[in-house]
Structure formats: structure tokens, C-alpha cells
């Protein structure tokens with residue numbers, strides 16, 4: 001039997017309650033994808049050591065800041081590095097990531113002002129994976 005392709009996926013998309021507010025972003029189309037692919041769920045924010053629930057945060061220049069002004073850059077970076085390490089260990093070449101998240105967002109995220117304004121930028125994990133040659137796909141492709 002041919003081995004199924006391994007794809008990283010934001011854990012909240014397959015129903016894990018790892019979102020900042022303790023909920024998930026369950027997406028039935030992506031759960032269906034599990035039949036043909038070997039989906040590997042990861043939550044970089046949890047892997048970076050942050051609790052759930054946790055304060056919402058946004059990328060602002062070179063940092064990640066919560067709405068209350070706490071600098072959580074280190075945790076976001078650590079989570080991204082953990083996800084990259086896992087991807088390399090498993091030989092993963094593709095990731096499907098939750099849109100607009102400061103970690104997982106692909107191409108578009110919030111601008112750091114907490115005013116619902118979007119900018120063209122990747123989340124911290126999406127950016128690191130992309131830099132390392134892993135294809136990143138937004139969950140918006142599966143709406």
C-alpha cells in the first residue's frame with residue numbers, strides 16, 4: 001500500500017480546543033482530507049509553552065504582543081521552531097494553516113493594532129516553515 005502523504009495541520013482546524021479562547025476552528029472539509037492524507041495536528045502557541053485559554057496576540061513589527069501589551073515573542077518563536085523541528089523529523093513538505101492567526105496565518109494577518117486591520121504578512125510559524133522550503137496553504141482554501 002502506498003504511504004499517505006504527511007501534511008502538518010493547525011490543530012484547531014481538526015477540532016482540538018487549542019484556540020486562544022479555548023475553542024476550535026473545526027473544518028469538516030479538512031477532517032475529510034484525513035481519509036487520503038496523514039494529517040499531523042500541531043498548535044505552535046501551545047508548543048511554545050502558552051496556556052489555553054490565553055490572551056489574544058498580534059504581530060507588531062518584530063514582536064508578538066498581547067492586547068494588554070505583554071511581549072510573547074519568545075513563546076511564539078519557540079512554538080514555530082518546535083513545529084519546524086517536527087516537520088523536518090517527519091519529512092513533511094506541506095502545511096495547511098489557520099488563516100489570519102499570528103502564528104499560523106498565511107499571507108494575511110492582523111497588523112498589531114487590535115483594530116481588525118489586516119496586513120500582508122505571514123504568522124510566525126507560517127513564515128518559518130516557508131523560509132525552510134515547506135509549502136504553506138491557508139485554511140481559507142478549504143472554506
Ligand code: SF4
Pocket residue numbers: 009010011012013018019020042043044045046098101103104
Ligand atoms: S496557534 Fe495555530 S493551531 Fe494553535 S490555535 Fe492558533 S491557529 Fe490554531
